[in-house]
Amino acid sequence: MIEHHETGHAARHLEPVPPSARNGHADHGTPVPSWHVLPRTIAETGLDISLLLGLLLKAAYLHRTVTLAVLTDTLKLPATVVNEVATVAVRERLLEIAHRGASDLDVRFRLTDAGYTRAAEATARCSYTGAAPVTLDAYLDAVQRHSVSHASVTKADVTAAFHDLVIPLHLLDAIGMALNTCRALMIYGPPGSGKTYLAQRLGVLLPGAVPVPHAITVAGEIIQVFDPLVHRPCDDSETSLARRSLDRRWTLCHRPVVLSGGELTLSMLDLRYDATSGFYQAPPHMKANNGIYIVDDLGRQLVGVAELLNRWIVPLDRNVDMFTLRSGVRFSVPFDVWPVFSTNLEPAELGDDAFLRRLGSKLYVGSLSLDDYREVYQRTAADFGLTSPDAAFDFLVQSLHFSGDTPLLACIPRDLMRLVASSVRYHGHAPQVTEEALLIAWQCYYGLRPSPDTPPPGLAHRWPGGNRAAG
Numbered sequence: 001m002i003e004h005h006e007t008g009h010a011a012r013h014l015e016p017v018p019p020s021a022r023n024g025h026a027d028h029g030t031p032v033p034s035w036h037v038l039p040r041t042i043a044e045t046g047l048d049i050s051l052l053l054g055l056l057l058k059a060a061y062l063h064r065t066v067t068l069a070v071l072t073d074t075l076k077l078p079a080t081v082v083n084e085v086a087t088v089a090v091r092e093r094l095l096e097i098a099h100r101g102a103s104d105l106d107v108r109f110r111l112t113d114a115g116y117t118r119a120a121e122a123t124a125r126c127s128y129t130g131a132a133p134v135t136l137d138a139y140l141d142a143v144q145r146h147s148v149s150h151a152s153v154t155k156a157d158v159t160a161a162f163h164d165l166v167i168p169l170h171l172l173d174a175i176g177m178a179l180n181t182c183r184a185l186m187i188y189g190p191p192g193s194g195k196t197y198l199a200q201r202l203g204v205l206l207p208g209a210v211p212v213p214h215a216i217t218v219a220g221e222i223i224q225v226f227d228p229l230v231h232r233p234c235d236d237s238e239t240s241l242a243r244r245s246l247d248r249r250w251t252l253c254h255r256p257v258v259l260s261g262g263e264l265t266l267s268m269l270d271l272r273y274d275a276t277s278g279f280y281q282a283p284p285h286m287k288a289n290n291g292i293y294i295v296d297d298l299g300r301q302l303v304g305v306a307e308l309l310n311r312w313i314v315p316l317d318r319n320v321d322m323f324t325l326r327s328g329v330r331f332s333v334p335f336d337v338w339p340v341f342s343t344n345l346e347p348a349e350l351g352d353d354a355f356l357r358r359l360g361s362k363l364y365v366g367s368l369s370l371d372d373y374r375e376v377y378q379r380t381a382a383d384f385g386l387t388s389p390d391a392a393f394d395f396l397v398q399s400l401h402f403s404g405d406t407p408l409l410a411c412i413p414r415d416l417m418r419l420v421a422s423s424v425r426y427h428g429h430a431p432q433v434t435e436e437a438l439l440i441a442w443q444c445y446y447g448l449r450p451s452p453d454t455p456p457p458g459l460a461h462r463w464p465g466g467n468r469a470a471g
Contacts, residue, residue, distance in 0.1 A: 035138070056085050057111070059074045060111050071086070079105055094118055133214070136218050147334075167198075190409065191409075196342055219331075230284075320333070386417060386424070
């Protein structure tokens with residue numbers, strides 16, 4: 001029931017950094033979030049020296065000789081911390097100083113034979129080489145402080161965020177109300193009505209930047225959280241103030257919008273351990289913390305709907321999810337997402353009353369009104385650089401849609417205009433939408449077989465041989 005015209009972006013507001021953040025406390029004496037405090041020592045990272053030593057050796061293992069600057073950039077830790085770890089490695093004869101220049105940063109280290117062996121063994125156990133992880137406690141604190149439950153929107157916010165969409169006002173109001181409840185949302189309706197696009201665009205309603213760690217560590221294991229396919233770092237201009245004292249193990253990002261579709265299985269909702277790499281990947285809903293998690297095409301997954309929905313009962317009730325490491329260690333992580341379920345099924349067809357009771361809202365997205373469909377059509381034609389006379393639109397609606405009882409779905413104009421624009425380029429025609437071009441695009445789009453017997457309504461005088469679509 002929606003259609004995109006041009007991309008718009010809602011304003012993002014960053015949490016200011018207190019002037020005394022470097023000391024770890026705000027002016028009024030309350031603790032400053034850990035991601036605003038640069039660790040100056042090993043102790044301040046909250047990490048065990050053995051974990052940091054392993055990461056440093058693996059980084060050096062990639063180069064055999066490596067500078068302090070490269071180690072600092074790889075581990076995302078200040079030079080003071082990296083130098084402290086390197087000092088331990090030198091003392092244990094795992095590293096040796098190959099060069100020392102005039103400045104403290106102008107230092108080059110070289111792995112000893114013992115260090116090379118130790119680094120190779122560490123890499124074989126766990127190949128994670130990158131930013132040092134943060135502790136589970138630091139991660140829990142960050143998620144809690146930036147909880148999606150703190151977000152609220154007004155009618156003006158929603159109108160501004162969706163100004164470029166053709167969408168009924170009552171649906172806009174329902175979306176805003178649904179977000180403010182902080183409860184799960186179900187969007188249902190026929191295929192092609194724009195449910196998935198609408199769900200993905202909901203992310204522009206969530207204000208603020210959130211810190212996302214590259215990885216966290218639990219019981220000595222590493223779980224990678226930051227995903228460049230999911231997390232969008234804020235521009236430097238937006239975060240210049242916050243970056244002054246930001247622990248680089250965190251990245252300030254826009255609130256994430258994570259989508260899982262028909263490929264979703266129950267195993268994907270747990271920690272994924274890769275025996276080859278030796279570390280874990282966070283599941284999609286954990287990557288979506290402080291943002292939106294969308295389950296698209298609910299009912300098309302390989303796993304049964306009932307099983308999938310039962311998986312969400314506890315997280316939806318308690319806002320927490322439990323995970324288990326291969327060692328048997330269990331730990332909990334906030335389920336701090338706005339869950340959005342998109343489906344072609346009617347809510348009653350899901351057959352799970354317990355799950356449906358936990359949904360805050362159920363919104364229907366269906367076919368467009370004629371006026372809205374005309375607006376989508378005109379915008380889409382303009383997007384493709386096409387002009388279209390009123391007669392072409394009337395032909396599309398009367399002779400193609402209405403004659404075959406095809407609903408006015410938001411996806412159809414864009415798909416048809418793409419075919420028409422392609423035909424224009426292929427034949428070298430003027431960039432204009434004609435009735436003939438629409439008919440051919442319609443037949444290609446729906447896979448219809450042309451029939452030479454009877455011309456389509458409205459084209460008899462212009463199509464002597466006839467070309468009626470016959471399904």
